[in-house]
Amino acid sequence: MKNYLNINELDNLQTTVQEAIELKKNPMKYKSLGEDKTICLLFFNNSLRTRLSTQKAAQNLGLNAVVMNFGSEGWQLEYEDGTIMNEGKSEHVIEAAKVVSQYCDIVAIRAFASLTDKEQDEAEIVLNNFKKYANVPVVNLESSIGHPLQCLADAITMEEHKTTHKPKVVLSWAPHPKSLPHAVANSFIEMMQLQDADFVITHPEGYDLSPEIVKDSKVEYDQEKAFENADFVYTKNWSSYTDYGKVLRTDDEWMITGDKMKLTNNAKFMHCLPVRRNVVVADEVIDSENSLVIEQANNRTYSAQIVLKKILERK
Amino acid sequence: MKNYLNINELDNLQTTVQEAIELKKNPMKYKSLGEDKTICLLFFNNSLRTRLSTQKAAQNLGLNAVVMNFGSEGWQLEYEDGTIMNEGKSEHVIEAAKVVSQYCDIVAIRAFASLTDKEQDEAEIVLNNFKKYANVPVVNLESSIGHPLQCLADAITMEEHKTTHKPKVVLSWAPHPKSLPHAVANSFIEMMQLQDADFVITHPEGYDLSPEIVKDSKVEYDQEKAFENADFVYTKNWSSYTDYGKVLRTDDEWMITGDKMKLTNNAKFMHCLPVRRNVVVADEVIDSENSLVIEQANNRTYSAQIVLKKILERK
Amino acid sequence: MKNYLNINELDNLQTTVQEAIELKKNPMKYKSLGEDKTICLLFFNNSLRTRLSTQKAAQNLGLNAVVMNFGSEGWQLEYEDGTIMNEGKSEHVIEAAKVVSQYCDIVAIRAFASLTDKEQDEAEIVLNNFKKYANVPVVNLESSIGHPLQCLADAITMEEHKTTHKPKVVLSWAPHPKSLPHAVANSFIEMMQLQDADFVITHPEGYDLSPEIVKDSKVEYDQEKAFENADFVYTKNWSSYTDYGKVLRTDDEWMITGDKMKLTNNAKFMHCLPVRRNVVVADEVIDSENSLVIEQANNRTYSAQIVLKKILERK
CATH class of the missing domain: 3.40.50.1370 (Aspartate/ornithine carbamoyltransferase)
Structure with a gap:
């Protein structure tokens, strides 16, 4: 290489x-x-x-x-x-x-x-x-x-923790008060497109990522529907791509909570860090046994x- | 450990x-x-x-x-x-x-x-x-x-330079224009409380350190009296603890001078550095053969x- | 040493x-x-x-x-x-x-x-x-x-690229929008004074360097005349020494251009970097095969x- x-x-x-x-x-x-x-x-x-x-x-x-x-x-x-x-x-x-x-x-x-x-x-x-x-x-x-070193670490972490051959992996947008880049989400998507998985991207309308990255990956605007039977929930905020760099909403409706995680197949929670607690993800989720964030950092x-x-x- | x-x-x-x-x-x-x-x-x-x-x-x-x-x-x-x-x-x-x-x-x-x-x-x-x-x-x-690495270096330096089994050690406050922390003074006191020494803390009224640190260590508000027969004079400014973080006085009455050092038993001068010359200590003291400041830094x-x-x- | x-x-x-x-x-x-x-x-x-x-x-x-x-x-x-x-x-x-x-x-x-x-x-x-x-x-x-590590690197670079025993070396001032120090020019002159070379310093009037550095090195106020038959053109901006630290002119008359380099003996172009392109030197010169700037950095x-x-x- x-x-x-x-x-x-x-x-x-x-x-x-x-x-x-x-x-x-x-x-x-x-x-x-x-x-x-x-x-x-x-x-x-x-x-x-x-x-x-x-x-x-x-x-x-x-x-x-x-x-x-x-x-x-x-x-x-x-x-x-x-x-x-x-x-x-x-x-x-x-x-x-x-x-x-x-x-x-x-x-x-x-x-x-x-x-x-x-x-x-x-x-x-x-x-x-x-x-x-x-x-x-x-x-x-x-x-x-x-951020290709991050998504490679994420791939390693998922490989170490997957319990089924073809897991369901959800990339979920979550709220954040500041305008954040698209790099982590982009690379995660590119990495998932190389994997044998049931991959779904979920975010509010207005937060669609670059079509050149997303290609034919599945996009679901209903977060709860996306979470159904998920094995991994990868969370990340990004600012709008179409209304470039703008923060369109900061309400907590899309925050990752314990209730939402109950919709999944006992999914592992992932985030690249740094993460804002109780804005992006509730304490109960990041502090749970299903949280892989420290192992992602280790990898x-x-x-x-x-x-x-x-x-x-x-x- | x-x-x-x-x-x-x-x-x-x-x-x-x-x-x-x-x-x-x-x-x-x-x-x-x-x-x-x-x-x-x-x-x-x-x-x-x-x-x-x-x-x-x-x-x-x-x-x-x-x-x-x-x-x-x-x-x-x-x-x-x-x-x-x-x-x-x-x-x-x-x-x-x-x-x-x-x-x-x-x-x-x-x-x-x-x-x-x-x-x-x-x-x-x-x-x-x-x-x-x-x-x-x-x-x-x-x-x-x-600042426990500093007080351990100070203990090493005193051990190398003491000429009597149970030296008299004075911790003296000295003036400084800015508000400084209590950490160095606190750790020096805690270290001295583990030593076999005649230990005295001297400072103006209003500059008493935390009673949880000082415990039963001797405090003397008369600097000249404290200096009598001292073998080591350890100098440090700190801001007020009771009127937390305040600088109560900046006059030069408590500066360490050659005249004050004459009251001691040919005491060694110590300071953790950085030190403001002719505010905390007169040139004649820090430049004297009795100054251990560089050796403290080395330790x-x-x-x-x-x-x-x-x-x-x-x- | x-x-x-x-x-x-x-x-x-x-x-x-x-x-x-x-x-x-x-x-x-x-x-x-x-x-x-x-x-x-x-x-x-x-x-x-x-x-x-x-x-x-x-x-x-x-x-x-x-x-x-x-x-x-x-x-x-x-x-x-x-x-x-x-x-x-x-x-x-x-x-x-x-x-x-x-x-x-x-x-x-x-x-x-x-x-x-x-x-x-x-x-x-x-x-x-x-x-x-x-x-x-x-x-x-x-x-x-x-800047004696720079001028030693320059000496190494000239030794590696000289094609005649006693080259003609020109130190030429060039324009720059900011006030820059004299250090690189000073050290280059001191180094050249130890070399067997035909050495000329050229700059506009008002930009004479310290006489204690220049000594009896040749100074030529006509840049084009200085460039004639040069084997090396070493370029550097400096602020005025007499009107200390002042920028006396920022026009582009003294910029190093391809036309000026044609006056030389196919001279090598040198500069210590960082360099402002098309202010100090035209792209055509720094991008030419005769440019030694990266090799200087390497040395x-x-x-x-x-x-x-x-x-x-x-x-």
Whole structure:
């Protein structure tokens, strides 16, 4: 594997999930693989799980991790070609990407959606420019439109906890006071489209995600109907895609509650975190035995580690 | 030892001080102890000595140190149970503590007192919530009410420099323009209460520390009287505890000067740093041969290292 | 070598350049040299290349690198002797430098010029105070008046690309909307003064650099005349030195263009980066085959590595 910008760059999702589960049993097995090599983690946005789990994954592979908060510690980047750079931006991504490539063997980047400029967000200008100009593999630590290390961790977690061959998996929108990106939901959908499952997306009207992502995945606007017989309820808020970046409603009707979970087949509750308690999900659900959120976070280490391992091995 | 939140978690202070002095002679002796293990240092506040000395201690033990400025690099945490999280806080400490535990073997936390909410400060909400929810040992890098790595470094420094079996040790308040926490003074008192020494606390009226900390330690409101025959003068500013967080006076009457040091038994001068020269202490004192401030800072490495060693060895 | 504050601290520039070129062929050859040792990188200002390349150089030498953004993560420093520190500064550089020395074997510091106080900038108060009070070697990661790791990387790059024994090298001022320091230009001049080359500095009137740096180096106010037969064009903006820190002009007359490069002997284009495209240099020049800017950035690793190697070996 050269880069990891999207879940579809994996040769085979099911095989990769199995390899990650094997790795988790013996995480230090490949600790000489990254010897004398460096990964740079460039953060254009805040991070807790990604920051710590990717460093942990690197360490498990003997890979030196160098972390940089690009926005506050470096220089403001220009992404447009041919611009006369006489305003706020000090450095062009052409130089930045090529320069960073001189100092590391892998560059991993977090750059959230603006949620104000749909065209620019969909162009993935940060990630795609780094991919274009860097001379080393590029890993997506959550970009404008995807979070492929998260959905791989989610796939690992579901594989570990599924009790039937073809589970029913529901991706449910839930309320949130702020405008949030679509990246986690998008990548979860793309990952589910590679799985043998009964997959349903449920959200209020006005919250339809990009048709290029959703494709022919089933969408159900009635949350309770969607929950019937579900084995996994994956919850996430996102802002409107059509009325780009807008928060259309903040009432609690779509919050995940104990009563709604009773409609399911004793479903496992999943969320990528951070999560707002009693807004997105009631305490009774996230604190229940069926909650997998901590295990999802744990699997972020093995999701990152299997991806870095494949990149280091170039296979 | 499971956690290190307070000096009282040490089985035996005197033995630990001796072990630290031994470690200092050969700091790399246990460099395989932390192999393949990680410590996360979470800073909710600024730090120089703690940041660098704890990383150094970790390195000496072969322990991978991952540093995170939690406030600026992560998410704002909620500490209240049962809250509807629809305002500024993005993540609950329940998830944050459990998640961080997935990525490290020890978590160390700095979270200063607010100095505006006495009840909350005394509840040690950050540290105690991490202790409650983390699945790994928790180390205090200075909390609302204590700084147990500092007082252990102070104990090591006094042991190295004492010339009599039972020295006279004075903890003296000194002026400062800003409102400072009580943590260093509190921990110094708790440490001295475990020592065989003639211990006196001196400060102006209105600056009495928490009676739960001071207990029956001697308090003397006359600084010059307190200094008589002192072997060690440990200086620290703190804001009022009774009129919580207030600066009651900023005149220089209580500054540590050469003249005051002449009242002592050629006492050593100690301060945890950072220190404001010619406000807290006159140049002539901190620049004198009797000043131990740099050695105290040096011993922060061995204080952290002996604590991490005990935690890694679980003894 | 004890410290590296200035290119003149090298015994011999030409030999050092050759050693760096050798090191570049086998960068891990000395990876046991820094074993159990630590370098602290203290940043008082932003950095990309220096931050990453110095960490890479340290890793190549097996040296543990600890990075600290001193301004935002630590305490505000006082540099004046004898001050009554009752205002904004929390710690004196005397303590800061001595304390940091306890936790590392080398301290490396970036502290830019203020460009508002010429006297203070020329006194190099940050670097010189650390040099005065630290007990460990000090390395300059760009100070008020010099950037000796950059000019050493430049010397390596020129050595690798020169096609004649005594090349013509032009240092050309170029426009920039902001007030920039003199450090890179100063160090480049000092480095060139140690080389066997036909060296010319060209800039508009009013942009003369410090006579103490320029000495008897040739200055030519006609840019086009300076470019004639040049083998290397090294470009850099700086603010006025005489009208200290002022931007006297922002028109594009001095921008490096393809037409100007045609006046040269097929010269290589050099710049330390970050660079503003189409302000300092036209796309057609920086994107040409003659552009060495990425190779200069790459050589920052070997420039840092040879300097750290000499310091670790104390020779």
